[in-house]
Amino acid sequence: MNIYNVIILDESGSMSAIYKETLSSMNEVLNGIRRDQEDHPDQKNFVTIVTFEGEGVKGVKTRRDRVPIASIKDFTEEDYRPGACTPLYDAMGKTLNELETLVPEGDRVLATVITDGYENSSEEYSGRTIKALVDRLRAKGWTLAYIGANQDAVGVARELHISNALNFDATGEGVELMSIKWSRARSKACAKMKEQDLAGVCGSLTDIFDEDDE
Numbered sequence: 001m002n003i004y005n006v007i008i009l010d011e012s013g014s015m016s017a018i019y020k021e022t023l024s025s026m027n028e029v030l031n032g033i034r035r036d037q038e039d040h041p042d043q044k045n046f047v048t049i050v051t052f053e054g055e056g057v058k059g060v061k062t063r064r065d066r067v068p069i070a071s072i073k074d075f076t077e078e079d080y081r082p083g084a085c086t087p088l089y090d091a092m093g094k095t096l097n098e099l100e101t102l103v104p105e106g107d108r109v110l111a112t113v114i115t116d117g118y119e120n121s122s123e124e125y126s127g128r129t130i131k132a133l134v135d136r137l138r139a140k141g142w143t144l145a146y147i148g149a150n151q152d153a154v155g156v157a158r159e160l161h162i163s164n165a166l167n168f169d170a171t172g173e174g175v176e177l178m179s180i181k182w183s184r185a186r187s188k189a190c191a192k193m194k195e196q197d198l199a200g201v202c203g204s205l206t207d208i209f210d211e212d213d214e
Protein backbone atom coordinates (compact mmCIF):
# COMPACT_ATOMS: atom_id res chain seq x y z
CA MET A 1 0.00 0.00 0.00
CA ASN A 2 1.29 3.45 -0.95
CA ILE A 3 0.66 6.37 1.42
CA TYR A 4 1.25 9.97 0.34
CA ASN A 5 1.96 12.21 3.33
CA VAL A 6 1.22 15.78 2.21
CA ILE A 7 2.19 18.74 4.42
CA ILE A 8 0.95 22.22 3.49
CA LEU A 9 2.87 24.57 5.79
CA ASP A 10 2.28 28.25 6.50
CA GLU A 11 5.40 30.32 5.72
CA SER A 12 3.87 33.73 6.43
CA GLY A 13 5.64 36.34 8.52
CA SER A 14 3.93 35.50 11.79
CA MET A 15 5.54 32.03 11.75
CA SER A 16 8.89 33.74 12.41
CA ALA A 17 8.09 33.72 16.12
CA ILE A 18 8.14 29.90 16.12
CA TYR A 19 10.65 29.45 13.32
CA LYS A 20 13.18 27.08 14.91
CA GLU A 21 10.47 25.07 16.61
CA THR A 22 8.62 24.63 13.32
CA LEU A 23 11.74 23.33 11.58
CA SER A 24 12.33 20.91 14.43
CA SER A 25 8.68 19.82 14.38
CA MET A 26 8.81 19.08 10.67
CA ASN A 27 11.87 16.91 11.06
CA GLU A 28 10.39 15.09 14.04
CA VAL A 29 7.40 14.19 11.91
CA LEU A 30 9.66 13.02 9.09
CA ASN A 31 11.51 10.83 11.60
CA GLY A 32 8.17 9.42 12.70
CA ILE A 33 7.35 8.49 9.10
CA ARG A 34 10.78 6.87 8.78
CA ARG A 35 10.12 4.78 11.89
CA ASP A 36 6.70 3.75 10.63
CA GLN A 37 8.23 2.73 7.31
CA GLU A 38 10.74 0.53 9.11
CA ASP A 39 8.04 -1.03 11.29
CA HIS A 40 5.66 -1.57 8.37
CA PRO A 41 7.72 -2.21 5.22
CA ASP A 42 4.55 -3.20 3.34
CA GLN A 43 3.47 0.45 3.52
CA LYS A 44 5.42 2.63 1.10
CA ASN A 45 5.45 6.22 2.36
CA PHE A 46 6.00 9.23 0.12
CA VAL A 47 6.24 12.84 1.30
CA THR A 48 5.19 16.12 -0.30
CA ILE A 49 5.95 19.39 1.49
CA VAL A 50 4.51 22.69 0.25
CA THR A 51 4.95 26.09 1.90
CA PHE A 52 2.92 29.24 1.31
CA GLU A 53 3.48 32.96 1.86
CA GLY A 54 2.90 36.16 -0.07
CA GLU A 55 -0.03 36.63 -2.42
CA GLY A 56 -1.74 34.09 -4.65
CA VAL A 57 -0.33 30.90 -6.11
CA LYS A 58 3.01 32.55 -6.85
CA GLY A 59 3.65 32.34 -3.12
CA VAL A 60 3.04 28.58 -3.05
CA LYS A 61 6.32 26.62 -3.18
CA THR A 62 6.80 22.86 -3.46
CA ARG A 63 9.77 21.92 -1.29
CA ARG A 64 9.50 18.12 -1.62
CA ASP A 65 7.46 16.36 -4.29
CA ARG A 66 6.33 12.76 -3.62
CA VAL A 67 9.76 11.75 -2.30
CA PRO A 68 10.10 8.23 -0.84
CA ILE A 69 10.65 8.59 2.89
CA ALA A 70 13.90 6.62 2.69
CA SER A 71 15.32 9.25 0.32
CA ILE A 72 13.93 12.46 1.76
CA LYS A 73 16.26 15.12 3.16
CA ASP A 74 15.49 16.91 6.41
CA PHE A 75 13.74 20.28 6.31
CA THR A 76 16.27 23.12 6.63
CA GLU A 77 16.55 26.90 6.78
CA GLU A 78 17.01 26.87 3.00
CA ASP A 79 13.49 25.44 2.66
CA TYR A 80 11.73 27.76 5.07
CA ARG A 81 11.99 31.55 5.31
CA PRO A 82 8.81 33.06 6.76
CA GLY A 83 7.56 36.38 5.43
CA ALA A 84 4.49 38.17 4.00
CA CYS A 85 0.84 37.05 3.95
CA THR A 86 -1.24 33.84 4.10
CA PRO A 87 -2.62 32.51 0.77
CA LEU A 88 -4.09 29.46 2.51
CA TYR A 89 -6.81 28.67 -0.04
CA ASP A 90 -4.46 28.99 -3.00
CA ALA A 91 -1.95 26.68 -1.29
CA MET A 92 -4.58 24.05 -0.63
CA GLY A 93 -6.18 24.36 -4.05
CA LYS A 94 -2.96 24.27 -6.07
CA THR A 95 -1.36 21.47 -4.06
CA LEU A 96 -4.35 19.16 -3.81
CA ASN A 97 -5.57 19.65 -7.38
CA GLU A 98 -2.12 18.91 -8.80
CA LEU A 99 -1.62 15.90 -6.55
CA GLU A 100 -4.99 14.49 -7.53
CA THR A 101 -3.72 14.08 -11.09
CA LEU A 102 -0.54 12.33 -9.94
CA VAL A 103 -1.64 9.87 -7.24
CA PRO A 104 -2.67 6.48 -8.70
CA GLU A 105 -6.21 5.29 -8.05
CA GLY A 106 -6.37 3.28 -4.83
CA ASP A 107 -3.30 4.83 -3.19
CA ARG A 108 -3.88 6.56 0.12
CA VAL A 109 -3.38 10.25 0.91
CA LEU A 110 -3.06 12.01 4.26
CA ALA A 111 -2.91 15.78 3.70
CA THR A 112 -2.24 18.08 6.65
CA VAL A 113 -2.48 21.89 6.70
CA ILE A 114 -0.53 23.79 9.37
CA THR A 115 -1.07 27.51 9.91
CA ASP A 116 -0.92 30.09 12.68
CA GLY A 117 -3.46 32.42 11.09
CA TYR A 118 -6.39 32.88 8.78
CA GLU A 119 -6.53 33.04 5.00
CA ASN A 120 -5.85 36.60 3.82
CA SER A 121 -4.26 36.76 0.37
CA SER A 122 -5.50 34.05 -2.02
CA GLU A 123 -6.34 35.10 -5.56
CA GLU A 124 -7.43 31.94 -7.42
CA TYR A 125 -9.31 29.89 -4.83
CA SER A 126 -12.08 30.76 -2.38
CA GLY A 127 -13.56 29.05 0.64
CA ARG A 128 -16.37 27.76 -1.58
CA THR A 129 -14.02 26.14 -4.10
CA ILE A 130 -11.91 24.61 -1.33
CA LYS A 131 -14.99 23.06 0.27
CA ALA A 132 -15.95 21.48 -3.06
CA LEU A 133 -12.40 20.20 -3.52
CA VAL A 134 -12.31 18.72 -0.02
CA ASP A 135 -15.66 17.00 -0.59
CA ARG A 136 -14.42 15.48 -3.85
CA LEU A 137 -11.17 14.21 -2.35
CA ARG A 138 -12.84 12.78 0.73
CA ALA A 139 -15.20 10.89 -1.56
CA LYS A 140 -12.08 9.35 -3.13
CA GLY A 141 -10.88 8.20 0.29
CA TRP A 142 -8.39 10.99 0.99
CA THR A 143 -7.92 11.99 4.63
CA LEU A 144 -7.41 15.67 5.41
CA ALA A 145 -6.37 17.36 8.65
CA TYR A 146 -6.17 20.99 9.74
CA ILE A 147 -3.80 22.18 12.49
CA GLY A 148 -4.16 25.83 13.50
CA ALA A 149 -3.04 28.41 16.06
CA ASN A 150 -4.55 31.81 16.98
CA GLN A 151 -7.98 30.62 15.85
CA ASP A 152 -10.65 28.02 16.51
CA ALA A 153 -9.01 25.36 14.34
CA VAL A 154 -11.88 22.94 14.81
CA GLY A 155 -14.37 25.57 13.67
CA VAL A 156 -12.27 26.64 10.67
CA ALA A 157 -11.77 23.02 9.64
CA ARG A 158 -15.49 22.36 9.90
CA GLU A 159 -16.20 25.34 7.62
CA LEU A 160 -13.86 23.76 5.03
CA HIS A 161 -15.54 20.35 5.45
CA ILE A 162 -12.40 18.90 7.10
CA SER A 163 -13.26 16.52 9.93
CA ASN A 164 -9.81 16.21 11.56
CA ALA A 165 -8.58 19.29 13.42
CA LEU A 166 -6.10 20.25 16.11
CA ASN A 167 -5.47 23.53 17.92
CA PHE A 168 -1.96 24.47 19.02
CA ASP A 169 -0.34 27.35 20.88
CA ALA A 170 2.01 29.46 18.78
CA THR A 171 4.85 29.11 21.29
CA GLY A 172 7.94 26.92 21.38
CA GLU A 173 6.33 24.58 23.87
CA GLY A 174 3.06 24.61 21.95
CA VAL A 175 4.74 23.61 18.67
CA GLU A 176 6.64 20.82 20.39
CA LEU A 177 3.43 19.43 21.86
CA MET A 178 1.67 19.79 18.53
CA SER A 179 4.32 17.75 16.72
CA ILE A 180 3.91 14.93 19.24
CA LYS A 181 0.13 14.88 18.77
CA TRP A 182 0.47 15.21 15.00
CA SER A 183 2.92 12.29 14.75
CA ARG A 184 0.67 10.16 16.94
CA ALA A 185 -2.36 10.97 14.81
CA ARG A 186 -0.47 10.22 11.59
CA SER A 187 0.61 6.80 12.87
CA LYS A 188 -2.94 6.12 14.01
CA ALA A 189 -4.26 7.05 10.57
CA CYS A 190 -1.77 4.78 8.80
CA ALA A 191 -2.78 1.86 11.02
CA LYS A 192 -6.45 2.47 10.15
CA MET A 193 -5.57 2.67 6.46
CA LYS A 194 -3.89 -0.73 6.71
CA GLU A 195 -7.03 -2.15 8.35
CA GLN A 196 -9.15 -0.71 5.57
CA ASP A 197 -6.78 -2.06 2.94
CA LEU A 198 -7.02 -5.57 4.37
CA ALA A 199 -10.80 -5.23 4.40
CA GLY A 200 -10.82 -4.07 0.79
CA VAL A 201 -12.18 -0.59 1.47
CA CYS A 202 -10.80 2.91 0.94
CA GLY A 203 -12.59 5.51 3.02
CA SER A 204 -11.68 8.95 4.32
CA LEU A 205 -10.74 8.80 7.99
CA THR A 206 -12.30 10.96 10.70
CA ASP A 207 -11.28 11.61 14.30
CA ILE A 208 -7.60 10.77 13.88
CA PHE A 209 -6.81 13.17 16.73
CA ASP A 210 -7.70 12.11 20.25
CA GLU A 211 -10.54 14.04 21.89
CA ASP A 212 -8.26 15.63 24.48
CA ASP A 213 -5.93 16.83 21.69
CA GLU A 214 -8.54 19.16 20.23
